[in-house]
Amino acid sequence: MSDRTRLTRKPERGTDDPAVLHRLLDEARIAHVGFVREGSPVVLPMAVGRDGDRLLLHGSTGAGMYLAARSGIEVSVAVTHLDGLVFARSAFDHSMNYRSAVLFGVATPVAPGEKEHALKVVTEHLIPGRWDEVRSPTPKELAATTVLEVPLTEVSVKVRAAGPGEDAGDGEDHSVWAGVVPLRTVADDPIPSPITGSSTALPRSVRAFL
DSSP states (O other): OOTTTOOOSSGGGBOOOHHHHHHHHHTOSEEEEEEEETTEEEEEEEEEEEETTEEEEEEETTSHHHHHGGGOEEEEEEEEEEEEEEEOSSGGGOEEEEEEEEEEEEEEEOOGGGHHHHHHHHHHHHSTTOGGGSOOOOHHHHHHEEEEEEETTSEEEEEEOOOOOOOTTSOOOTTSOOEEEEOOOOOOOOOOOTTSOTTOOOOHHHHTTO
């Protein structure tokens, strides 16, 4: 634990269990990455994938952050899952159930010889099974794409998974409903490309979301 990852608010919600962190990251498809560009703070949403003890960030070689990261760039990465809305009997006590992680570290490009592997990791993370259904990247596509890696060495994880904070003798009106509304992400019906044949079957990677 570092000064940056030490929880000062509700520290009992923190955990240093790597399994909790790994599951949180493995369920995420988007991370918000903060860094400083030309003296100003910037936060960008990026596609991600976990590869062992590192987080991979996918992007274009022409993007400003990726240009700046060629020699390493300090970043803060936030990943959050909103698991439920917590309804209390007072406006003040409403809350959310969530799992969140904040990473600190230096983002650097993966080694050139690892780039295709890293792209496969991110692709399979976003859409499991898709890599083997489509053609591999061409040399031109590999040159236009980059993947940054951030080690999972300085991380803060925080989880809330409970009902509203309340007490039977708190004087609240108990005829007012209180509890939790769970939230989850679901896939809608697939929309085919206009040039996909009408008889083309849905691939396994798409069916897995349905």
